[in-house]
Amino acid sequence: MKNKAGDLISYLMIVxxxxxxxxxxxxxxxxxxxxxxSGFIRGIAGSSYSVAEVFVKATPLILTGLxxxxxxxxxxxxxxxxxxxxxGAVTITALALAFPNLxxxxxxxxxxxxxxxxxxVWSLIPGILKAKMGISEVINTIMFNYIxxxxxxxxxxxVLKDPNNYFPVSATLTDSAGLSxxxxxxxxxxxxxxxxxxxxxxxxxxxxxSLGFRLRAVGMNPRACxxxxxxxGKHIIISSMISGGLAGIAGVCEIAGLHHKLIxxxxxxxxxLAIIVALLGGNNPFGVILAxxxxxxxxxxxxxxxxxxxxxxxxxxxxxGAIVLMLxxxxxxxxxxxxxxxxxx
Amino acid sequence: MTVKVEEKMILxxxxxxxxxxxxxxxxxxxxxxxxxxxxxALLGENGAGKTTLMNILYGLYQPDGGKIFWxxxxxxxxxxxxAIERKIGMVHQHFMLVPTLNVSQNITLGLKETGYPxxxxxxxxxxxxxLSDQYGLIVDPEAMVSDLSVGEQQxxxxxxxxxxxxxxxxxxxxxxxxxxxETIGLFEVLKRLSQDGRSxxxxxxxxxxxxxxxxxxxxxxxxxxxxxVPITEVDEASLAEYMIGRPLNIVEIPPRIEKRNQGxxxxxxxxxxxxxxxxxxxxxxxxxxxxxxxxxxxxxxxKELAESxxxxxxxxxxxxxxxxxxxxxxxxxxxxxxxxxxISDDRHRDGLxxxxxxxxxxxxxxxxDRRYQNNGILNKKKLNDFINRQIKAYxxxxxxxxxxxxxxxxxxxxxxxLSRELCDExxxxxxxxxxxxxxxxxxEFVREQLLMHRSKGACxxxxxxDLEEILSLSDRIAxxxxxxxxxxxxNSKNIDITRIGLMMAGRNFNLNEVExxxx
Numbered sequence: 127m128k129n130k131a132g133d134l135i136s137y138l139m140i141v142x143x144x145x146x147x148x149x150x151x152x153x154x155x156x157x158x159x160x161x162x163x164s165g166f167i168r169g170i171a172g173s174s175y176s177v178a179e180v181f182v183k184a185t186p187l188i189l190t191g192l193x194x195x196x197x198x199x200x201x202x203x204x205x206x207x208x209x210x211x212x213x214g215a216v217t218i219t220a221l222a223l224a225f226p227n228l229x230x231x232x233x234x235x236x237x238x239x240x241x242x243x244x245x246x247v248w249s250l251i252p253g254i255l256k257a258k259m260g261i262s263e264v265i266n267t268i269m270f271n272y273i274x275x276x277x278x279x280x281x282x283x284x285v286l287k288d289p290n291n292y293f294p295v296s297a298t299l300t301d302s303a304g305l306s307x308x309x310x311x312x313x314x315x316x317x318x319x320x321x322x323x324x325x326x327x328x329x330x331x332x333x334x335x336s337l338g339f340r341l342r343a344v345g346m347n348p349r350a351c352x353x354x355x356x357x358x359g360k361h362i363i364i365s366s367m368i369s370g371g372l373a374g375i376a377g378v379c380e381i382a383g384l385h386h387k388l389i390x391x392x393x394x395x396x397x398x399l400a401i402i403v404a405l406l407g408g409n410n411p412f413g414v415i416l417a418x419x420x421x422x423x424x425x426x427x428x429x430x431x432x433x434x435x436x437x438x439x440x441x442x443x444x445x446x447g448a449i450v451l452m453l454x455x456x457x458x459x460x461x462x463x464x465x466x467x468x469x470x471x
Numbered sequence: 472m473t474v475k476v477e478e479k480m481i482l483x484x485x486x487x488x489x490x491x492x493x494x495x496x497x498x499x500x501x502x503x504x505x506x507x508x509x510x511x512a513l514l515g516e517n518g519a520g521k522t523t524l525m526n527i528l529y530g531l532y533q534p535d536g537g538k539i540f541w542x543x544x545x546x547x548x549x550x551x552x553x554a555i556e557r558k559i560g561m562v563h564q565h566f567m568l569v570p571t572l573n574v575s576q577n578i579t580l581g582l583k584e585t586g587y588p589x590x591x592x593x594x595x596x597x598x599x600x601x602l603s604d605q606y607g608l609i610v611d612p613e614a615m616v617s618d619l620s621v622g623e624q625q626x627x628x629x630x631x632x633x634x635x636x637x638x639x640x641x642x643x644x645x646x647x648x649x650x651x652x653e654t655i656g657l658f659e660v661l662k663r664l665s666q667d668g669r670s671x672x673x674x675x676x677x678x679x680x681x682x683x684x685x686x687x688x689x690x691x692x693x694x695x696x697x698x699x700v701p702i703t704e705v706d707e708a709s710l711a712e713y714m715i716g717r718p719l720n721i722v723e724i725p726p727r728i729e730k731r732n733q734g735x736x737x738x739x740x741x742x743x744x745x746x747x748x749x750x751x752x753x754x755x756x757x758x759x760x761x762x763x764x765x766x767x768x769x770x771x772x773x774k775e776l777a778e779s780x781x782x783x784x785x786x787x788x789x790x791x792x793x794x795x796x797x798x799x800x801x802x803x804x805x806x807x808x809x810x811x812x813x814i815s816d817d818r819h820r821d822g823l824x825x826x827x828x829x830x831x832x833x834x835x836x837x838x839x840d841r842r843y844q845n846n847g848i849l850n851k852k853k854l855n856d857f858i859n860r861q862i863k864a865y866x867x868x869x870x871x872x873x874x875x876x877x878x879x880x881x882x883x884x885x886x887x888x889l890s891r892e893l894c895d896e897x898x899x900x901x902x903x904x905x906x907x908x909x910x911x912x913x914x915e916f917v918r919e920q921l922l923m924h925r926s927k928g929a930c931x932x933x934x935x936x937d938l939e940e941i942l943s944l945s946d947r948i949a950x951x952x953x954x955x956x957x958x959x960x961x962n963s964k965n966i967d968i969t970r971i972g973l974m975m976a977g978r979n980f981n982l983n984e985v986e987x988x989x990x
Contacts, residue, residue, distance in 0.1 A: 347825070351835070353813060353821045354807070
């Protein structure tokens with residue numbers, strides 16, 4: 127608390143550095159900087175549609191980011207949110223195609239539960255492999271991403287393929303497997319509410335319950351847990367299950383809220399961005415929400431910049447990378463600033 | 472062969488060596504002399520300062536005071552490189568070999584041999600072979616180090632020193648990892664080395680070895696060198712007394728209330744991971760309200776004993792009962808529920824969540840306790856009240872209970888563990904080195920707590936390498952050596968300390984001597 131001012135200044139300087147980098151990069155592409163920046167701003171705040179678009183992007187980032195951070199609390203490094211998201215998407219598609227006549231009040235909760243279980247199982251397998259055999263989850267969760275993508279590809283060529291369509295896409299799902307639009311005229315769907323509710327539930331689970339304590343303790347000092355009779359393996363498995371489940375829900379929301387059918391490439395790497403979201407959010411549920419909105423803003427804005435001024439949206443990835451680097455090195459870069467304030471306070 | 476005509480020639484002399492770590496003496500006024508062609512044993516208990524002294528000699532530490540003379544001239548070793556240049560070599564307790572290289576490559580590692588970088592490997596191997604023949608030190612230059620046994624690796628380490636033509640070889644606890652046969656072989660090599668005019672310092676805590684191989688012995692205790700004598704002028708008993716020291720002033724233990732029933736029964740617990748020998752088993756009983764002290768030099772199975780009782784290790788016992796309840800095949804959690812408290816000797820690793828505050832550290836024990844939760848939701852108010860009570864009762868100094876316990880002093884961390892482990896009247900307390908690293912005040916507090924629970928009727932297993940602690944607290948004392956109990960004695964003011972010392976050093980008073988030597 128004593129170095130709050132120094133902290134704040136250091137964050138502001140990182141943001142400033144990000145903006146300067148952005149202007150430099152736009153300059154290199156040879157486009158008008160003012161056009162580009164106004165395009166960026168319009169993209170995120172130009173209309174109710176553009177504001178809503180930020181939250182549409184943030185929804186899967188919040189859910190997958192929550193998943194990664196829950197696992198990380200227990201020392202389980204989940205790089206597999208991407209694959210888990212796809213498993214959730216496959217599940218809702220299959221359920222909606224199998225039971226098109228169920229009322230929404232039954233089908234939607236069923237899809238959410240199914241998506242949670244599918245994503246959970248997808249992460250549970252690497253979890254069991256780690257807990258029981260000590261196999262690194264980092265490799266396994268990445269490999270499970272490839273397997274999941276492969277499964278989606280195969281299903282879209284076969285059982286889930288819409289026979290009336292030339293492309294590998296599923297048939298459009300029934301309306302009862304859809305999330306309602308919150309603001310008419312935008313794409314903002316109630317998935318954002320599901321994401322926020324999940325964040326609140328995870329916060330309660332992690333910080334207010336006995337199970338949450340055990341999940342955290344296993345991440346902090348597995349050896350002490352062993353000596354106190356807390357099963358390390360069991361809690362790694364639980365945590366991996368919850369983690370994958372949240373990513374699975376993200377997949378369900380993407381289908382139910384946006385695409386309404388399964389296609390390849392529904393996720394532009396949300397599962398990988400989730401790791402950055404968790405990192406920036408400090409593995410805290412509400413920090414994750416903020417980080418997800420921040421990254422979504424950057425992405426939506428740069429896409430709009432691309433449309434308005436023909437500046438490649440890849441710039442957003444470069445800036446994101448640079449900002450993450452600076453945040454991680456913040457304490458070293460701004461050591462003097464932070465320490466000085468500490469002395470004064 | 473022996474050339475004893477020349478008068479004694481001092482090769483190395485260390486005078487008045489001082490070294491402090493964090494304000495505590497590791498070496499205080501230490502004197503040491505090594506004659507040319509002689510084997511000097513440096514004898515002392517763990518933590519007596521032997522290794523510190525040798526690390527100073529080898530240039531790993533700089534002394535705070537004192538002088539080192541080598542061939543009569545004062546020297547200063549800034550790093551092991553300087554020591555090696557003066558032909559001093561050291562074999563560490565943990566070997567420094569590269570497992571993926573072969574023996575010959577390991578021996579010449581760091582040397583610029585003839586033809587470097589295109590080393591003439593054949594010439595190197597010939598030299599190794601001739602050294603090998605000369606000292607009876609059998610090594611195969613072509614063998615991969617990863618394929619060698621511990622004893623063979625040790626020979627490679629010694630060969631490394633000989634290849635560099637060391638005049639003084641320092642061996643840190645060389646027999647700790649060897650079988651009896653390998654030890655005999657090693658001693659044979661050491662004798663040949665000394666006959667050849669090389670000197671050896673043998674760091675050890677095993678008295679029989681000193682009698683067997685050394686020419687001179689220097690005993691260290693509590694960071695000081697106590698005495699240096701020729702081996703012909705001492706016997707095992709007197710060495711044991713020098714090593715353990717003063718007639719210990721035993722703290723008054725309150726009398727036992729009465730003889731009660733057996734509390735904890737342990738029968739034939741096998742402490743060896745791969746149970747090759749049936750002989751290495753431990754059996755004892757602890758009555759309710761009794762403290763059983765386990766004495767012994769560290770690393771003789773103490774940790775394994777404690778962890779097997781807790782269920783952290785899965786060593787097999789024929790019988791393990793706590794007040795009639797069978798504990799075998801029960802999980803750590805079940806055993807703790809049965810009333811076992813555990814004070815580990817490594818509190819950072821085994822007992823604390825260093826990055827968390829008091830609440831999470833308390834929850835390590837109480838996470839299942841219904842008193843502090845409703846349907847799985849923690850009752851933080853109740854927990855905080857409890858924590859504040861415990862902080863007061865145990866006089867823990869902490870600015871805020873939410874502060875990560877990493878920032879507490881060792882004594883306060885230990886009090887936190889006691890306040891957690893000892894509440895709710897434990898039935899069996901397993902205390903490993905409970906006062907390690909604590910100052911006098913905290914030490915007294917811990918001992919008082921143990922005695923209080925003794926009078927409340929708990930069984931207490933006190934495991935400590937600190938003999939004084941064992942003597943001042945225990946009702947009975949068992950000595951653990953190589954996973955076996957060497958003897959059980961009733962503690963009293965006139966207990967035979969020499970005998971305990973000898974048992975700690977591996978002399979068995981239950982079995983005849985031949986048996987231990989043959990393993």
